[in-house]
Amino acid sequence: MNFSSARQYFYQEIQQPDEYIDLAKAALYVAQEEYPELDVEEYLNALDTMADEVGERLPSSRYPLRVIQSINQYLFDDLGFVGNQTDYYDPRNSFFNDVIDRRLGIPITLSLVYLEIARRIDFPMEGVGMPGHFLIRPAISEMEIFVDAFNRGEVMFAADCQDKLTQMFQQPVTLRPEFLATVSKRQFLARILTNLKYIYLKKQQIEKSLAVVERILLLFPDATSELRDRGFLYYQLGYYPQATKDLQIYLENVPDAEDAMSIRWLLKEMRE
Template structure:
């Protein structure tokens, strides 16, 4: 097991509220880049938070804090959404996002969350379909931040408009779309993005590695076990494929794809005899 995987597994052994999102995200990147110095990037986040702190008045009302974070991250440091190459896997690696100052909504949201946390201004991730947002972590905040679009402040109607832009069709904003996500859900969404990118690039080895980490986040994610089985089969790892696909069918005998998986499993078993 790589150092990055070991570190990530250790972080995932903690209760959700104790998980350090920045560390966990850097451990994901460390698997891609074993020489990555995690502490360097954590200190960089500390430094950016200190820059914001120097701008803030004694009375830290929420909009002033958000304006301060936006000034440092977007105006001075030049962070921006990567519209030109949205599906570049580097957009999902926190070290690369911090170095290049570009990313996708969830990775930029992570930078924003980590800076705000260091200012004792806690914020939470909002797993809106198709476009990740964040908001201050207090009751009835009523405002959301779009880290991908220069820290733009949104109200619920703006979230509805953004949703329609993303899906290019009328879509109703459901209350659950604006609910806060847990730290594990945050990391799972980051990893799922990366998994889909690798599968689309036919980089099955890396996709399999991402699924392994998804199963560290949510060990009972049965569809991830199914996908691990399918990728293992494509990579010629037959015993692993059979074990995972059998587990999937045992847990989800009535799944819509159960008959297809059963057929594949029969074929694999016949081939391996």
């Protein structure tokens, strides 16, 4: 499979209404641009098998905490899935096939393994985009519990989330409702891609950064900051007409942006 057909499959998957997007497929299409030979079905089958094995262990009384306990035992004790503490910024932590193969990932991709198994055993869960850390929770409105897939499925309550934020930001953080808001499937995929984008930017891999930003813009065509970033990346690659177009649209949308002056200077430089 070539790069553009993986992109095409990704695009087709995210064209559907949000609730119909298959997160596992979409995440595997993201990985397929990196691994053109990747067999998506093989990984979907692996998730089916995992779910079947969890299903066999479920207690007859399916209390949410007992279901979570069964998933935790299977994923973290039996299979040995673990958060990659030593090399958090390895791009493989963001590629879903690598996460399944290596049993190693970051909060959002380990959450995806968890969500996909939970969905297959009819225990729907949803992503929670807490600042700086990703959690999941059972999709049961009266139940305020959270699961941290990066820390072996630790069960947390709102107060624990506040402690976690305080610990991460090394200063007292007041828990606001939006910190524990559930994310849409598009937002979930954008968060995986944003992780990859920063990894590639840090490594100065401009073409790979551009490929990631293009996919974020497929998810959110009106994301002005991504449009600006794509303009900068085009500029760095010497694609001046494309860079000019993106940066001009950005300025039209955000004329009083903090970086407006430097962007006008850049546009002038490209014209000359």
